[in-house]
Amino acid sequence: MRDEQPILLNPGPVKLTERVRAALTKVDLCHREPEFADLMLEIKSRLRAVYREAAHDYEAVLLSGSGTLAVEAMFQSLLPRRGKLLTLANGAYGERIHDLVTISGKASKLVRADWPEPMDLKSAERILAEDPAVTHVAAVHNETTTGRLNDLDSLGALCRRYDKPLLLDAVSSFGGERVEFERWNLAALAATANKCLHAAPGLSFVLARRDCLEPGEGEKSPAGAIYLDLFRYYEAQKSGFSPYTMTTHAAVAFREALEELEREGGYEARMARYREVSGRIRQGLGALGVECFLESHCYSSMISSFYLPEGYDYDRLHDVLRREGFVIYAGQGGLAHRIFRIANMGWLTDADVERLIEVFRRGI
Ligand SMILES: Cc1ncc(COP(=O)(O)O)c(C=O)c1O
DSSP: OSSSSOOSSSSOOOOOOHHHHTTTTTOOOOOOSSSHHHHHHHHHHHHHHGGGGGGGTTEEEEEEEEEHHHHHHHHHHOTTTOEEEEEEESHHHHHHHHHHHHHHHHHHEEEEOOSOOOEEEEEHHHHHHHHHOOOOOESSEEETTEEEEHHHHHHHHHHTEEEEHHHHEEETTTSSSSSOOOTTEEEEEEEESSSSOOOOOOOOEEEEEEGGSSSTOOOOOTTOSSTTTTHHHHHHTTTTTSSSSOOOOHHHHHHHHHHHHHHHHHHHHHHHHHHHHHHHHHHHHHTTTTOOOOOOOGGGGSEEEOOOOOOOOOOHHHHHHHHTTEEEEEGGGGGGGTEEEEEEEOOOOOOHHHHHHHHHHOOO
């Protein structure tokens, strides 16, 4: 086993730059002191600025917890109790949205596609046309299960045509793919610090249209929960404070990571770099006979899935690569014995990519 930092090719947490890693141990802050409030306000403002279009009408609400917390808080708070969600799923994360909404006692109509397939837009349109009870639409931007970048332009056009607000799981795409706020009728998205934004785990967020974060008149607790109540966070965070203890060390590192993103040229530059690297990985492995699970043009910029090579189960492949310092990722659910995944988020050099392909060339 190499004793350097492992090269994380799992879809988050990612390999940090030295600067972001060092920021984690830079200072101990109390989340009730003004210097933390300043930090929080800066992070919120940098998050709004990742996509220029969001800078004016959207607000970031920061949460201490993983991406699932942000997703659950978004649906708990922004889908009204008497609302009905139309959930499009073609992977584990879309199905999880349907599960967490139904477990909370709210209505979700699931339009499920098989995991290797695109979202079923035809069925979704039929339901939108026939069921006036549907109030909101939900989808996953980049379905991490396979690495498929879902067709949000088409789904967003439906949301516009039928005037349904879209609630989007952008946990694995925010900062590494295009997001269209107006065209997709996007009410809110949920995302995390430790994937395309290259920060440490511990913080996630919801970026929501400001008017969605003001509870309606007479609604005391529209979220029906305390810790998942975005309205409470939003109110307190207007001045940079939070109702509950925040992961303060992760916040210091998050600020640093957001500054790095800006210095590197923003999400467009990161997306371009991701595309170049993921293309090189798919081409390199393809040349060695390791086949992509989806057609190449279906992939997001930063997650690819491959059939397991002949004679390898996932554990064996994992262990060969792990000994060389690379951490890859298994398939989920029914795909566990068929595929493996490689993500290219985080601090990844050209030399790392070349060496990865070389390890496959030698070992597989
Ligand atoms: C699309 C998507 N949604 C939600 C999640 C859940 O995030 P977490 O594991 O940080 O809770 C993930 C995690 O990989 C994801 O890829």
